[in-house]
Amino acid sequence: MRIELGTPGVGGLAEVVGVLGDWQGDRGSVQLHPGDLGWYWRFGVERTAGAVRTWRVDGVIGAVGMLDEPDLVRIAIAPELQQDEEFARVLAADCADPERGVLIEGKVYVEAPMGSRVQDLLFKEGWDLDEPWTPLRRDLTEPVEDSGMRVEPVTPATSAERTAVQRASFDGSTFTDERWQAMAAGTPYAGARCLLGRDGDGTAVAGVTVWSAGRGKPGLIEPMGVHRAHRGHGYGRAITVAAAAMLRELGASTAVVCTPSFNVGAVATYRAAGFAPLPETRDLVRKG
Structure with a gap:
């Protein structure tokens, strides 16, 4: 498994929107939606592109991160990869290391699908649970x-x-x-x-x-x-x-x-x- 962290650039945003849409479902936990990216787009296409991170697995997008703030990344993960151990370890390491360009140093937040392996790993590595949110459908x-x-x-x-x-x-x-x-x-x-x-x-x-x-x-x-x-x-x-x-x-x-x-x-x-x-x-x- 070859996993690469990168940014899509303005030209790659349409692909990101497409995969986020493909990953949505009525079963399982709620995760980052194309509309979340659409609402962020009010800041302009260049800033939106700069706030997006992608993790590609053998060239195919396997996860998308959106930096709502420099200290908060919201991550959507392809359903088939949410329990993958190797992929989760890379995501967790990238979020924990400021030099990887995902999050800044100090107090930071990660939103990931509930029950995903990356969430389990971060919790076991000493990250704490933040305040609860209520999704409604x-x-x-x-x-x-x-x-x-x-x-x-x-x-x-x-x-x-x-x-x-x-x-x-x-x-x-x-x-x-x-x-x-x-x-x-x-x-x-x-x-x-x-x-x-x-x-x-x-x-x-x-x-x-x-x-x-x-x-x-x-x-x-x-x-x-x-x-x-x-x-x-x-x-x-x-x-x-x-x-x-x-x-x-x-x-x-x-x-x-x-x-x-x-x-x-x-x-x-x-x-x-x-x-x-x-x-x-x-x-x-x-x-x-």
Whole structure:
């Protein structure tokens, strides 16, 4: 087995998006989705390419890492390699060694599929479990009920409203019109939609972006937010139901979302929208 760590470059991002889509399934743990890469694309194609790492096995991509931050890598692994001992040892070594160019020195985090061999190895090597996250999933076999909300796809003409809702939903958000345009120009957005929810007066009060991984594959909600001035009216549940309906229209088998377990309000919102919680996931942290 010849394993090579590298970066795809801008020209290789389409291949990465493709393999991430191929690896998605409704069984097994939730892992890095093409939509995660698509959401990162708001920072531009060059920065996105610079944040991606690939591990090739005899020339074929066997794992993809995305550096959400210099101290956090999120890793997706081909299903047939998730329990491979040799491959896991290489991944673990590469994540632990700053000179390999995956993670910086000091306190760092690794997100890998729950139950994968690399996660077991890092834990045995002294890495600790970080705070739990709750993934939730909704089956899309049957038609989705009406959301009861006026919801419309975002276009370039309404993107400013979408980004304004995002900034008003999350403290510290830097989502601008330029970043929406960069995201919308990215390869993953070909199978994505942004939705804007309005109240009875036509005011934009909620927004969501959904990402397809292809027909018959799980679709991702990332992100969803409600304007802080319009909370407490059920808009979060409504826009999430609309997001599920859009993913079904795009051919997704299920809709998936993930939120920190301590965010009990978000978990309750997704459950109210018909999502069922899956077993919690945890990153691994090396405290340096």
